[in-house]
Amino acid sequence: xxxxxxxxxxxxxxxxxxxxxxxxxxxxxxxxxxxxxYEVKAAFIFNFLKFMEWPQTGASGxxxxxxxxxxxxxxxxxxxxxxxxxxxxxxxxxxxxDPVEARSCQIAFASxxxxxxxxxxxxxxxxxxVLTVGETPEFLHAGGMIALSMDGSHxxxxxxxxxxxxxxxxxxxxxxxxxxxxxxx
Amino acid sequence: MCRxxxxxxxxxxxxxxxxxxxxxALPSGKSEDLANASIENLMNMQVSSVSRRxxxxxxxxxxxxxxxxxxxxxxGITDIADLFRMxxxxxxxxxxxxxxxVSARGFNAQYSTKLLVTVDGRSVYDPSFSGVFWNxxxxxxxxxxxxxxxxxxxxxxxxxxxxxxxxxITTKRAxxxxxxxxxxxxxxxxxxxxxxxxGQAFGKNGFxxxxxxxxxxxxxxxxxxxxxxxxxxxxxxxxxxxxxPSTRNSYILExxxxxxxxxxxxxxxxxxxxxxxxxxxxxxxxxxxVLGRWTRVLSDSSNLKFQVYYDxxxxxxxxxxxxxxxxxxxxxxxxxxxxxxxxxxIGFRDNFNHIDDSLLFGILPERQHTNKSSAFFxxxxxxxxxxxxxxxxxxxxxxxxxxxxxxxxxxxxWLPTSRQSVWVASxxxxxxxxxxxxxxxxxxxTFDAGFTTGVVEVFGQPGTKSEELMAxxxxxxxxxxxxxxxxxxxxxxxxxxxxxxxxxxPYFTTSSPPLLIAPQYLGNAAGGExxxxxxxxxxRVSSLLTFRGGYSLxxxxxxxxxxxxxxxxxxxxxxxxxxxxxxxxLNLTKYFELSGQSYFVSSLPFFHVPSYTRxxxxxTWKAPRHSELSLIGQNLLGSHLEYGDTPAVSNLVGRSVFxxxxxxx
Numbered sequence: 115x116x117x118x119x120x121x122x123x124x125x126x127x128x129x130x131x132x133x134x135x136x137x138x139x140x141x142x143x144x145x146x147x148x149x150x151x152y153e154v155k156a157a158f159i160f161n162f163l164k165f166m167e168w169p170q171t172g173a174s175g176x177x178x179x180x181x182x183x184x185x186x187x188x189x190x191x192x193x194x195x196x197x198x199x200x201x202x203x204x205x206x207x208x209x210x211x212d213p214v215e216a217r218s219c220q221i222a223f224a225s226x227x228x229x230x231x232x233x234x235x236x237x238x239x240x241x242x243x244v245l246t247v248g249e250t251p252e253f254l255h256a257g258g259m260i261a262l263s264m265d266g267s268h269x270x271x272x273x274x275x276x277x278x279x280x281x282x283x284x285x286x287x288x289x290x291x292x293x294x295x296x297x298x299x
Numbered sequence: 300m301c302r303x304x305x306x307x308x309x310x311x312x313x314x315x316x317x318x319x320x321x322x323x324a325l326p327s328g329k330s331e332d333l334a335n336a337s338i339e340n341l342m343n344m345q346v347s348s349v350s351r352r353x354x355x356x357x358x359x360x361x362x363x364x365x366x367x368x369x370x371x372x373x374x375g376i377t378d379i380a381d382l383f384r385m386x387x388x389x390x391x392x393x394x395x396x397x398x399x400x401v402s403a404r405g406f407n408a409q410y411s412t413k414l415l416v417t418v419d420g421r422s423v424y425d426p427s428f429s430g431v432f433w434n435x436x437x438x439x440x441x442x443x444x445x446x447x448x449x450x451x452x453x454x455x456x457x458x459x460x461x462x463x464x465x466x467x468i469t470t471k472r473a474x475x476x477x478x479x480x481x482x483x484x485x486x487x488x489x490x491x492x493x494x495x496x497x498g499q500a501f502g503k504n505g506f507x508x509x510x511x512x513x514x515x516x517x518x519x520x521x522x523x524x525x526x527x528x529x530x531x532x533x534x535x536x537x538x539x540x541x542x543x544p545s546t547r548n549s550y551i552l553e554x555x556x557x558x559x560x561x562x563x564x565x566x567x568x569x570x571x572x573x574x575x576x577x578x579x580x581x582x583x584x585x586x587x588x589v590l591g592r593w594t595r596v597l598s599d600s601s602n603l604k605f606q607v608y609y610d611x612x613x614x615x616x617x618x619x620x621x622x623x624x625x626x627x628x629x630x631x632x633x634x635x636x637x638x639x640x641x642x643x644x645i646g647f648r649d650n651f652n653h654i655d656d657s658l659l660f661g662i663l664p665e666r667q668h669t670n671k672s673s674a675f676f677x678x679x680x681x682x683x684x685x686x687x688x689x690x691x692x693x694x695x696x697x698x699x700x701x702x703x704x705x706x707x708x709x710x711x712x713w714l715p716t717s718r719q720s721v722w723v724a725s726x727x728x729x730x731x732x733x734x735x736x737x738x739x740x741x742x743x744x745t746f747d748a749g750f751t752t753g754v755v756e757v758f759g760q761p762g763t764k765s766e767e768l769m770a771x772x773x774x775x776x777x778x779x780x781x782x783x784x785x786x787x788x789x790x791x792x793x794x795x796x797x798x799x800x801x802x803x804x805p806y807f808t809t810s811s812p813p814l815l816i817a818p819q820y821l822g823n824a825a826g827g828e829x830x831x832x833x834x835x836x837x838x839r840v841s842s843l844l845t846f847r848g849g850y851s852l853x854x855x856x857x858x859x860x861x862x863x864x865x866x867x868x869x870x871x872x873x874x875x876x877x878x879x880x881x882x883x884x885l886n887l888t889k890y891f892e893l894s895g896q897s898y899f900v901s902s903l904p905f906f907h908v909p910s911y912t913r914x915x916x917x918x919t920w921k922a923p924r925h926s927e928l929s930l931i932g933q934n935l936l937g938s939h940l941e942y943g944d945t946p947a948v949s950n951l952v953g954r955s956v957f958x959x960x961x962x963x964x
Contacts, residue, residue, distance in 0.1 A: 157333040256599030266475030297545035
């Protein structure tokens with residue numbers, strides 16, 4: 115009996131308690147939330163524009179950020195760059211299927227799901243000023259320029275300085291100091 | 300009635316909360332905030348990989364469920380075994396303060412034989428008894444990064460004993476646990492326990508952490524309301540070092556040690572002349588392990604992993620036992636052509652057991668040395684890009700106890716749209732027979748045989764075989780929106796050579812006075828089919844409110860071999876047919892988090908354990924100065940029984956309300 119009445123009591127008290135707490139908590143505060151990985155990675159890519167310089171920045175037309183194949187950003191990169199411009203050129207996000215299409219882009223991103231195509235992308239844009247962005251150390255090893263890799267619950271930037279130099283893309287000292295250098299051994 | 304109304308009230312409440320908060324409660328300026336964030340801010344942001352994991356899951360052709368560190372924190376659960384209650388298809392039943400029966404897809408038992416468990420790549424499945432002692436895996440839960448649970452066979456990758464499921468526990472990198480953490484719990488059923496952790500950078504590219512945990516549990520209550528005699532104490536110390544001298548090379552070193560004492564009222568014969576029945580009393584356990592791993596990126600399309608560990612554990616008190624394991628493992632993954640993602644590996648494991656022989660219990664010879672060599676390959680073939688992937692592979696093993704075996708699997712996944720996937724799989728897995736089934740003798744209990752005492756004695760048989768499974772699975776996943784996804788898995792399992800214990804003809808000993816021995820012979824005298832369905836769904840209403848739920852159905856049809864009594868079919872009634880889970884978590888404000896989990900488990904007819912509902916709830920206040928205060932309630936609906944008395948007596952699992960203080964520095 116004692117146990118039963120205990121249960122009955124909990125039955126009434128617990129929901130009442132929860133409702134009370136809920137009522138006290140309004141208005142709800144939206145701050146201090148964890149960010150989605152790809153929202154943050156999209157913000158990194160957008161931020162690169164402030165810390166990098168492309169050789170033919172005098173060129174006209176759109177400044178193109180291309181996503182090869184698999185698109186983990188969904189709409190975030192589009193929302194982030196909507197109505198914005200870089201080096202006086204409107205930013206456009208373009209999805210591409212064939213690595214060769216990346217030659218006309220300024221930034222080309224290959225997600226970790228596109229490992230098989232990543233090496234082709236790097237080969238396809240060799241000798242052009244396309245900033246290649248991937249997600250893994252393997253991407254840098256294949257000659258990619260930047261990896262946005264996860265280090266636990268933080269996003270790390272690893273920069274392959276040899277590759278950016280060869281392509282003629284200038285990376286500011288500030289970004290270099292914040293990023294991890296790529297060490298091939 | 301009362302319990303139903305509480306559960307109903309809880310559900311109604313949770314639904315009411317969900318409707319009160321608009322589905323798109325995100326602030327509109329969010330992308331603007333991110334666009335204006337500095338690189339430094341972005342680097343310091345806590346990032347959630349939920350969407351990526353869901354995406355990865357969508358293209359996985361197996362029944363996988365991932366428990367994240369956030370899920371663990373919000374669950375208010377303090378014992379690792381209890382975490383698996385939220386996983387569809389798994390059954391967790393607590394027997395005593397320190398003993399849990401945990402299984403996937405049926406055959407639940409206190410020493411569940413068909414579930415493989417690894418912690419950072421180290422197997423914690425004890426091959427001498429075929430099972431996992433959950434009280435010895437008393438990890439600091441705050442150190443866990445994620446737990447991947449695969450229901451169904453995983454033998455192609457993990458090898459023998461990954462029959463009904465595989466649990467892979469991954470701890471956080473040391474770089475993610477820098478600084479100090481102090482957690483103290485006190486309240487009902489736990490007079491005082493806590494965790495201390497400290498970590499920092501060392502050298503140029505390295506990090507370390509040290510974690511200590513003290514667990515102290517009071518006695519549970521017996522079915523008749525008495526003292527359960529099962530109090531439990533455990534001290535655990537773990538450390539991890541991560542070192543990445545270059546982008547291509549990384550090293551991990553882990554060292555851990557534990558010591559624990561648990562009470563057990565399992566009845567036994569304590570003396571043969573005269574025959575006296577007693578209980579196990581105190582069981583003390585201790586152990587240590589060391590693990591090292593080297594990962595190297597070989598090229599843009601391949602990497603290599605080499606791992607070695609040594610694990611020693613010791614049980615004192617009843618049936619003294621020492622187990623030492625040395626394991627070496629090499630894995631190479633590489634891509635070739637445009638469509639192949641391949642992996643192969645070789646491994647070697649050496650097991651040394653020493654069990655003191657006595658008249659009452661032993662495995663002869665006392666020293667048992669077994670080893671296992673293995674190799675595997677697996678190829679993930681993209682047949683149609685982004686549409687159809689076939690994974691084929693096999694494990695090849697040779698053990699000194701049972702000889703060679705092959706455990707192949709074939710998985711196929713079709714992604715008709717970017718949001719849906721359909722998969723099918725067929726695999727073979729075996730549960731290797733163990734030294735106990737081959738050579739144990741155990742005096743289990745006494746009975747009155749009229750003019751003398753009867754003794755029930757279990758005998759291992761030299762010819763026991765490994766249990767075999769052929770599994771056929773299918774699943775469907777649908778990411779309805781970015782916030783709502785559904786996962787359905789279904790299986791049909793066909794078992795051969797199931798392990799059984801069958802009564803033999805009683806006989807008298809030649810001792811004086813003679814004893815009547817009622818022998819139980821171990822063997823493989825059953826087969827059977829199991830089938831079932833597991834449904835899970837998650838709905839992230841907003842970044843503040845998330846619901847998760849699941850339903851599992853399990854049917855088991857075992858068949859005794861001709862001439863074998865039908866008692867060997869008893870596992871049918873030892874796992875629940877229906878299970879339901881409903882959970883919600885809510886960030887009330889920047890400072891308050893509230894979560895609730897309810898679990899329904901249907902009856903276990905064999906043990907006469909009625910169905911029960913378990914309700915957990917907790918509220919956390921994120922206080923100033925990096926501190927947190929929580930009020931945690933486990934089992935709020937009160938005492939209930941979760942398992943039977945085989946082999947250890949099961950006590951009532953009671954309500955526990957306790958407070959927690961956590962401080963980060």
